[in-house]
Amino acid sequence: MKTRNRNVIGFISFILILITIALFFILTEKRVFIDWLGIGFIIAAELILMTGLLFIQRERGEQERTVLYAGMNSAIGLYTILSIIVSVLFMGLFREDAKYLLLIQIVLIAAYLITVVLIYNISIHVGKANASAVYSVNKMQELLNRIVMLRNINRNGALVQKLDKLYDAIRFSDVSATVKTDEIIAGKLTELQILIESDTEETAEAAGSLIDDVMVLIKQRAAELSIIKAGGI
Secondary structure (H helix, E strand, C coil): CHHHHHHHHHHHHHHHHHHHHHHHHHHCCCCCHHHHHHHHHHHHHHHHHHHHHHHHHHCCCCHHHHHHHHHHHHHHHHHHHHHHHHHHHHHHCCCCCHHHHHHHHHHHHHHHHHHHHHHHHHHHHHHHHHHHHHHHHHHHHHHHHHHHHHHHHCCCCCCHHHHHHHHHHHHCCCCCCCCHHHHHHHHHHHHHHHHHHHCCHHHHHHHHHHHHHHHHHHHHHHHHHHHHHCCCC
8 A cells, every 4th residue: 555655656656847947948949047047946846745755654654753753744845835936936036146045945945854754763763762651551561461460360369459449549540651660560479479379377377478468569650650750861
């Protein structure tokens, strides 16, 4: 589908450029430098439009680049429209001011390139943040699944209420990022599983104490995330 869409974009762009060239020769007679300069920038704008759309289409669907695609669409569209309007105006009304046409077009191209670079950098930052959040959500879901498994093992045991509280504590935790404490919690849950599977009075007491330790770690995790969000790490 992507290849087909790229082919369509390329074909339409090719036809558009041919029409532009044909109209130029049909509508102009005594062509001077500003006419050639203007048509050159118009065709350049159309080529930039085509390459930009092809770039966007090439990897469309990559969630982490959504910001890039949205920004690129706006930047390409705005540059193309402004470039063509400026060229047409100078070719029709300001025929003696070729140097100003050149100057304005250079400024437009520079502004376009700067905008694209800024959008790209922002998209990279947003993409990394989104990837980190998705990873964190998956890690926390793994912990929740393990607690559900432990609760099923201890369905009629004395730890059900504590496991429910532990489940809720993790369920409502901040999942915007991961911290070192997450691995410690995972290790504690492994220890907890061993104790619960032993199913003795001694291990039940130790398991209850271990759940309390995990609850403390969850609070510690929340504090660490608060520091990260405040820019302390």
